[in-house]
Amino acid sequence: MTTRTITRRVRGMPTSDGAGVKLTRVIGQPTLDSLDPFLLLDEFGSDAATDYIAGFPDHPHRGFETVTYMLDGRMRHRDNHGNSGLLESGSVQWMTAGRGIVHSEMPEQEHGLMRGFQLWVNLAAKDKMSQPRYQDIAPDKIPAVEPAPGVKVRVVAGAVFGTRGPVDGIAIDPVYLDIALEPGAKLSVPLPEGHSAFAYVFEGDAVQVGAEVLGLRELGVLSKGDVVELAATADAKAARVLLVAGRPLNETVARYGPFVMNTPEQIVQAMQDYQAGRF
Numbered sequence: 147m148t149t150r151t152i153t154r155r156v157r158g159m160p161t162s163d164g165a166g167v168k169l170t171r172v173i174g175q176p177t178l179d180s181l182d183p184f185l186l187l188d189e190f191g192s193d194a195a196t197d198y199i200a201g202f203p204d205h206p207h208r209g210f211e212t213v214t215y216m217l218d219g220r221m222r223h224r225d226n227h228g229n230s231g232l233l234e235s236g237s238v239q240w241m242t243a244g245r246g247i248v249h250s251e252m253p254e255q256e257h258g259l260m261r262g263f264q265l266w267v268n269l270a271a272k273d274k275m276s277q278p279r280y281q282d283i284a285p286d287k288i289p290a291v292e293p294a295p296g297v298k299v300r301v302v303a304g305a306v307f308g309t310r311g312p313v314d315g316i317a318i319d320p321v322y323l324d325i326a327l328e329p330g331a332k333l334s335v336p337l338p339e340g341h342s343a344f345a346y347v348f349e350g351d352a353v354q355v356g357a358e359v360l361g362l363r364e365l366g367v368l369s370k371g372d373v374v375e376l377a378a379t380a381d382a383k384a385a386r387v388l389l390v391a392g393r394p395l396n397e398t399v400a401r402y403g404p405f406v407m408n409t410p411e412q413i414v415q416a417m418q419d420y421q422a423g424r425f
């Protein structure tokens with residue numbers, strides 16, 4: 147058995163996107179450009195409507211997947227193929243953009259807390275032009291397990307502790323876990339050995355990962371291995387960690403804004419197809 151350790155620590159960068167939504171970019175910024183197959187991780191969280199109200203009006207995506215995990219608040223999603231859905235607190239949307247969609251993601255609230263994550267997952271060359279697909283998963287469809295005293299795990303994707311998350315049919319075989327630890331609680335989480343993986347602390351003060359401590363809003367890139375040991379120190383606050391893993395693609399990446407392909411020519415093609423209304 148090989149225990150995973152932290153190989154790199156990253157703090158997010160404050161930025162804004164869409165029509166001016168304030169967020170913290172943790173993956174997809176100069177300090178951590180990507181972590182194959184993950185292209186971007188944004189954390190958003192504010193109870194000031196001015197930080198989020200403008201939302202993300204119509205914009206395209208091609209060649210990858212967007213995963214939106216809502217912790218608090220409500221977001222309305224609509225695309226140019228007639229799909230629409232409401233992402234409410236505790237829900238997840240795994241959207242495979244494939245060959246292309248144009249969509250909007252707009253807050254469906256005018257006040258109160260809006261908080262969550264968006265993760266971008268790359269698609270293999272053979273899947274980049276696939277049919278777009280949505281997995282909209284309601285909060286009560288995400289199983290919560292208690293594998294150890296003081297530990298609660300919401301299993302969004304992957305199979306752990308005898309429970310399988312509801313997201314299915316994703317090529318990189320993802321593990322996506324929201325782990326809550328009471329003070330003093332500890333947990334060993336099995337992860338597929340060759341997967342890229344990261345842990346991100348989003349509540350509490352800190353979480354121990356192996357022999358090291360990961361602070362609040364700090365992302366730890368994990369070494370390869372088949373298990374990661376997490377612990378919340380006894381005198382600290384309860385903590386919450388996002389633990390995500392996926393099989394690396396090991397392919398060349400050509401990236402321009404909302405288009406992620408393998409070659410510059412394919413990016414030009416994506417822009418032409420978008421401008422010509424072929425998404």
Ligand code: MN
Nearest residue numbers: 202207212251
């Ligand atoms: Mn989008």
